[in-house]
Amino acid sequence: MTERTTVPDLGVGVGLRVPHYRGVLERRPPLDFFEIISENFMVPGGKPRHHLERVLETYRVVQHGVSLDIGGPQGPSPEYLRRLKALARETGTPWVSDHFCWCGSSGVHLHDLLPLPYTEEAIRRVSERARVVQDTLELPFALENTSSYLTYRSSSMPEWEFLTEVTERADIGLLLDVNNIYVSSYNHGLDPIQFLEGIPAHRVVQIHVAGHTHVGEYIIDTHRGPILPPVWDLYRLAIERIGSVSTLIEWDDAIPELDVLLAEADQARSERDRALAARARGETSVDAEAVRAALCALRGQPAVRDPGWLQGGPRESAGKESDHEAA
């Protein structure tokens, strides 16, 4: 991958989640694409694969992973990559993505997206591996900026510089999660506008937007609830800077009715159109100072105490089966 223009703009999509299977397959609502969590479908058969095949009859599917472990001591396992590539061939995904993170060490997989220190050593490790992953998959590969709840003393640069260095050295794409910029900015006292201005716009292949949960001292990236106004503001700023790029709504906790999700996708289209129109006029639709002020004002506001939090979204599991019968 060399330029974002080699990756198509698919429009606006949503994450494919179990509670919506029936509605999606029966109604086939007009959506530009679905994003799947790759790991949920890296199995040989059964319901997950059946439902995926039905979805592929109508929709473009993009693969997004949560377990590659690009930054851990062990690195991506060959077996994982083999299964990921096999799935990619079946879905026809135009790119594959995962996260700027690490997932465990000493043979343990923590199933979390742990933040990396922003150091030269981490840049070397992640960029070398990312290049190998992209070559192995024979598809454009992108990494997503994560939300985080701690920062390291060893970091020697801001996150946006780290993302830029890795994507440039590895020649890969950036999956820009606008909500994660907002979450991390609140949690670490960053300026979200400066963050957005610092990312390599020409590397962005896709944008994620999602809801989050304010628990008082920090914000958790729960993917729960509708996208909040300041995140829409940041999204429009991103589109004004980057241009037309595939956009995905993530909603993984307290998953609503399909129609609520579809309405959120309509909102994204509307925000995107507004930002693209402003970009065409050489203007902006966003009051950056108001975004900064809203973030500051959030401190001290009432918070939720039961956030729920399942990284990677729900999976279709055997434990939920309820149709056992004695033959």
Place this chain on the structure above:
Amino acid sequence: MSELDRLQDFISAALRRRRDLSRDPVIVAQAEREIHATSHFSPARHLEIYREQFWLRHTQSLLEDFPGIAGILGQSDWERLVEEYLLAQPPASFSLRDLGEKLPAFLESADFLPQRELVLDMARLEWAHIEVFDAPALPPLAPESVATLDEEALASARLLLSPALRLLDLSYPVPELRNRLLSAKGSLVDLPLPEPSPTRLVLYRRELSTVHCRLRRAPFTLLEALSRGVSLGNACEAACALGEREAASVEREVATWFADWVARGFIVGVR
């Protein structure tokens, strides 16, 4: 070991600690060396956010996969089981689907649990559910592929069973208990514990649903032998060796059993 590896080893070990990290002065001191404090949280408290999630996420995943065990044990014993299991068998696979793979083996020596034999049977059933749920689907054996075999060839034939099939030889009637627990959506507070009763099951996938059927001793023995790659003739002999009644049953019913198993998709090939 690089600086990055050392940092990641420290965090990985800390997140698997069962208790609040702020109570451990060694962790607190190292966290202060590695992680920034903020105006509202100490370094250890920042790490604690991730540690809490490690336990929440894996407890939730095991609960989804083993609702029957959770129902038998109730909250307190269930939480202890999850804690002991995750400490003894930390997650190693990239997929949460594999998290409970070693739970049945772990339970064999989990002496601290009440009703351990019942729980162990439930674990075997629920892990089998997971394996059958997403196993590959292979087309059933076409009856004509064995119709041409003469008697000698048939006796030496090895039949391939569906990968979406598991045989379970259990001591308790756990499928019925599991169904009641799932229906009750809670613990076993008002449900009587079942008495031991030999329960031989075939768990398999029909269409996309996981279903089971019970088998008597002779057909179960025969099918179990086939699953180990024993030839058809020797598998029948193993079933006949169980006793006179079983031998008579094999003689009388084996053709019916096979017709039924082929129809249900248990058998997918012959070699």
